[in-house]
Amino acid sequence: MYKNTPKFIIILLFLFLTTAFAQGDVKNFIGGSFGVSDFHLKDIHASPLIYSGTNSTPSLQYFHNEEINSHYLEATYSFHPLTTLSDNLNTSTDIIRFRYSYVHSLTDFDFLEMKFKLFGGGSVGTFLSLSNYYQDQQATIPRIKIMKSWYWSHSIDISLQLLHELQPRQFFSLQLFIPLLSNVSRPQFSPSADFNYPELDWKLKMFGKTKFITDNFSVNTILTFQSPLYWKFNYQLSYEFFYSTYSEPKEVSMYMNSFRAGLFYCF
Amino acid sequence: MKKIFPLFLVLFFISGCEEMLLGPNEDNPKSNFEALWNTLDKSYALFPVKKVNWDQLHSFYGNKITSSTSQDELWNICSDLVKTLDDGHVVLFNKGLTNATFSTSVFSRPLGDFNLDFIKSKYLDNVQSAGDDMITYGKIKPAFSNLKIGYINIIALAASSKRQHWPLDLEKVLNDLSDSDAMIIDLRNVGGGLKTNVPIFSSFFVNREFTYFYQQEKTGPGHYDFGERIPLSVSPNTAGPTFTKKIALLTNRFSASAAEHTSRIFKYLPYATQIGDTTEGAFGDVVTRGELPNGWTFLYPVRLTKTPEGICPEGVGIAPDIYQPNSKQDIDMGIDKVMNKAIEHLSK
Numbered sequence: 042m043y044k045n046t047p048k049f050i051i052i053l054l055f056l057f058l059t060t061a062f063a064q065g066d067v068k069n070f071i072g073g074s075f076g077v078s079d080f081h082l083k084d085i086h087a088s089p090l091i092y093s094g095t096n097s098t099p100s101l102q103y104f105h106n107e108e109i110n111s112h113y114l115e116a117t118y119s120f121h122p123l124t125t126l127s128d129n130l131n132t133s134t135d136i137i138r139f140r141y142s143y144v145h146s147l148t149d150f151d152f153l154e155m156k157f158k159l160f161g162g163g164s165v166g167t168f169l170s171l172s173n174y175y176q177d178q179q180a181t182i183p184r185i186k187i188m189k190s191w192y193w194s195h196s197i198d199i200s201l202q203l204l205h206e207l208q209p210r211q212f213f214s215l216q217l218f219i220p221l222l223s224n225v226s227r228p229q230f231s232p233s234a235d236f237n238y239p240e241l242d243w244k245l246k247m248f249g250k251t252k253f254i255t256d257n258f259s260v261n262t263i264l265t266f267q268s269p270l271y272w273k274f275n276y277q278l279s280y281e282f283f284y285s286t287y288s289e290p291k292e293v294s295m296y297m298n299s300f301r302a303g304l305f306y307c308f
Numbered sequence: 309m310k311k312i313f314p315l316f317l318v319l320f321f322i323s324g325c326e327e328m329l330l331g332p333n334e335d336n337p338k339s340n341f342e343a344l345w346n347t348l349d350k351s352y353a354l355f356p357v358k359k360v361n362w363d364q365l366h367s368f369y370g371n372k373i374t375s376s377t378s379q380d381e382l383w384n385i386c387s388d389l390v391k392t393l394d395d396g397h398v399v400l401f402n403k404g405l406t407n408a409t410f411s412t413s414v415f416s417r418p419l420g421d422f423n424l425d426f427i428k429s430k431y432l433d434n435v436q437s438a439g440d441d442m443i444t445y446g447k448i449k450p451a452f453s454n455l456k457i458g459y460i461n462i463i464a465l466a467a468s469s470k471r472q473h474w475p476l477d478l479e480k481v482l483n484d485l486s487d488s489d490a491m492i493i494d495l496r497n498v499g500g501g502l503k504t505n506v507p508i509f510s511s512f513f514v515n516r517e518f519t520y521f522y523q524q525e526k527t528g529p530g531h532y533d534f535g536e537r538i539p540l541s542v543s544p545n546t547a548g549p550t551f552t553k554k555i556a557l558l559t560n561r562f563s564a565s566a567a568e569h570t571s572r573i574f575k576y577l578p579y580a581t582q583i584g585d586t587t588e589g590a591f592g593d594v595v596t597r598g599e600l601p602n603g604w605t606f607l608y609p610v611r612l613t614k615t616p617e618g619i620c621p622e623g624v625g626i627a628p629d630i631y632q633p634n635s636k637q638d639i640d641m642g643i644d645k646v647m648n649k650a651i652e653h654l655s656k
Binding site: 081083088089090091093125126127128129130176178187188229230231232233234236238284290291294295296 | 326329330331333334335343346347350351403404405504525526527528529533535594596597598599600601602603605610611
C-alpha cells in the first residue's frame, strides 16, 4: 500500500519547486522536520480502552507565502506502538496524512503590538489512522493479532492561517484546519464483516460514508516558527495538535500532540 | 516570541487532558463489569433467541459490585453473567489465559461416552489416518456385519497444525473405502471448527446442491439489528469421489458448532440417519473477541444462524433420528451402544 508513496511525494515536490522558481520573487520554504508525537486512541469498535504511546514522526512540508495568498503542502507519517492499562494488550498504529491548502489574505491587524495577517481558504487532505490490535499470550504463542480497525477520512476543510512575519524568512504561523465535508471509511459494525477469510486478515477500505462537519468533527492546529539558520536554510520549530471524533460503527476518538524540529530551504 | 509563548501553553494544556477528550480509562471492578455487559449488549447476536432479560441482569449483577470487590469476586460475578447466556461460543478468559469460564452448560453433563481408541481396537480393521491426523478411518470388522461398512472419525473441523482445509484429504479416504456398502461418520465429541470446512467435508457425501442455513450478522447496537440473510450452501464434490450410499452419522451432546452444521446438512440426505444424542446447540457464528480494562478477554458470536424455514436451533441442537444414549459405564464395560445401533441400522 505504501510502496508508491515516496515516488508520489517526490513528484509533488518537484512540481511545486518548478512552479515556485518560475514565479521569481516569492517566499518559498521547503523542507523536512522530525520530532516526537504523542498519540491517544479510543476506538470502541476494537476495544473500550484508551491506547496511547509516543514515537517519532517525520514530516515533509512546503510553504509558498505571498502577500495575498499562501499555499501549503504536507506529508506526515508516524508509527505508534500503543499500550493501554493492561500490559497484555497493545496495538501498532500507523498515522498518515497528506494535505494541500490554499488560503487568501482576509485582513491585516495589530495585536499585542505585533502585525498579523489573517488568511482564509480551504484545503483538501486525507488522514489515515490504521491500528492492528494484539494480545500477548503464553510463551508458545507470544503475540496474536486480534483485530484491525481504522479511521480514514478524505476531507475538504476550512483552512485559516494567522501569519506574523518578524523579518524576511522569519515568521510565526498558526494554521487551523476543520473538515467541512468528508468521506470516512471505517470498519463495519461487526469485525467479521471486513474479514477476508482467504487472506485471514481484515480488509482496509479506502472510501466510506460522506459526512458533514457535525458527523465527523476534527480539528487540527499547527503552530510553526521559522527563522534563518545558515545561507538559504531556515530552521523550523512546530507544535501540532490533532483531534478527531466519529461515531460509526461505534465511537472512535483520537488526539495527537506532535513536536518537530526541521530544516527548510528558502528561495 | 515571548508574547506568543502563552498560546503554546494554552494549546498544550487543552491537548493534554486525555480524560476530557476521550473519556475515562479506568481499571476498577465497575468499569470492567460495564465493559463486559456493554460489549455483549451491543454486539452479541443471539439475544433474540436467548430467554434472558439483559437489562435486569445488569442490575442484578451490577449491584453486587462495589469499589472493594476483589478480582476473584469480580471473576465470579462476570462468570455468572456470561453463564446466563448458556452459549457454547461465549467464553471469559483471565489475563494470562490460564483460567476460563465457558458459558455453556454442556460441560456439566457426564463425560466419557465416547472413546476412539476403544472403537479402533474393538470395531475396526485397517485403521489409518489422513488429513494431518485429523481423520481416522477404517473398515468395520466382518464379525459385526455381513456388509462392508466403512468408518470415518474426525477430531474436529478446526485447522490442523499444517493447513485449514485438510478435509480435502477425504478423497484418499473414500478411495480407500470405495468398496464400502455403507458408512459410519462419527462426529461425537467434535467440538466445532472452521465454518469453511463444513461444506468441504460434506461435499464428499451430498448428492445435490442446497442451502442448509442462513446467517445474519449484527449491523447495529440494538438486539434486533441484523443485516441481510447470508446463505450457507453445500454442493457435491466434482473433482473426486463422493459417497452417497447408506450413512449413519453419530452425534452426542458434545458435537457442537461446525459439527452441528454438518449434522444439519446430513438431515437433508435421504440416505443418511443421525444416531446417538442431540447435538449441543451452539450455532452462533463468527466468534469475536472483546477485552476488559483489567486484561481479561472474552469471546462472543456476532452472527445468528437459522434454518431455511426460519428456525434457530440455538440451545436446542440437532436431534437424532434414532436416539441412542451412551454412558461412560457402557464404554468401561466394552460396549458402544451408538456404534452397535449404527451397525445394526446399516446392516438392515
